[in-house]
Amino acid sequence: MGNESTRAAYRTHAAEYTRILGSVEDMHELDQQRIRRWASGIDGQMIDAGCGPGHWTNYLHQRNSTIEGIDLVPEFIESARARFPDVPFRVGSFRDMDFPDKTLHGVLSWYSLIHIPPDEVPMALEEFARVLAPRGQLLLGFFDGPPGTPFQHAVTTAYYWSTEHMGHLLAEAGFRVLEIDMRQDPGKRPHAAITATVR
Template sequence: MGIESIRAAYGVRAAEYTRILGSVEDMHEKDRERIGRWASSINGLLIDVGCGPGHWTDFLYQRGASVQGIDLVPEFIESARVRFPEVPFSVASFRNLDVPDESLHGVLAWYSLIHVPPNELSLVLREFSRALAQGGQLLVGFFDGSPGDSFPHAITTAYYWSPEQMGHLLGDAGFEVIDVETRQDPGKRAHAAITAAVR
């Protein structure tokens, strides 16, 4: 599944997605706590990559973070700019962040890497590592499962990763894993989150 196909698949359903999943209040309380706690420890520029409807970007902004959101899907960005006019958003790909080396202090990739094909994920993680200053932190959320296995996500093909394999990929990209969280909520796919810092 190429970038343009992913962009088109989300574009068609952006309004529906935003209506169902575009509010922080609809997110798991533990996710709100984790993302808020992570952001409070960072002093510097954050980017919410694959920000979708922009709700997490605004969540960070409201807590005083210097943050901007980027997404591949113009429909998401147009909606986010209307819903959260104080927050900077732009249409962009996280495969090329277009920022100087070591210029960021945090990257939030909350379920935004799930459609990246397994053979391309390492390149994306290296791009995050390049853009983050030493000690800068990445927080990634993803579906916990057999590494690299695909499944029919509601929008388009997505992939599972185990915390162990994601940790290995992060290590290869220049990160040190700080902590790992896993959770199995009834009726939902298993969740995992990893915080990692640039070595």
């Protein structure tokens, strides 16, 4: 499942996805608290990598974060720009980000790695580490489960990761894990989030 197939799948469902999941008010309150708390400790340029409809980017922009949203899907970026005209958005891949080395202070990757084939996840994490300044922070959200196991997501194939295995991949990419959060909502897939800093 490469960039193009993921992009194509989300282009087909972009309007529906935005309608159902494109508002922070529809997100879990604990996720709002977690993202808000993480961003409050960052002073400097941030990106929302794989921003989708842009709701989290706008959420942090409204709280005075210096943030830009990037996403593979042109329809998401077009919609985000129309809905949140004061927030910068652009089409781009976080597998090869157009930022100089060590220039960002925060990277939010909220469920944006879930469609990447397991053998490509280390490259994405290394790219996050490349663009982050020393002590820059990454907040990573994903579905908790057997590492690298595929499941049928509503849009296209996605993969589970355990916090232990993701922590190992982060360490190999040059990160130090600061915090791990897990949540199991009734009838939902288990959620996990890891905050990490560049060593």
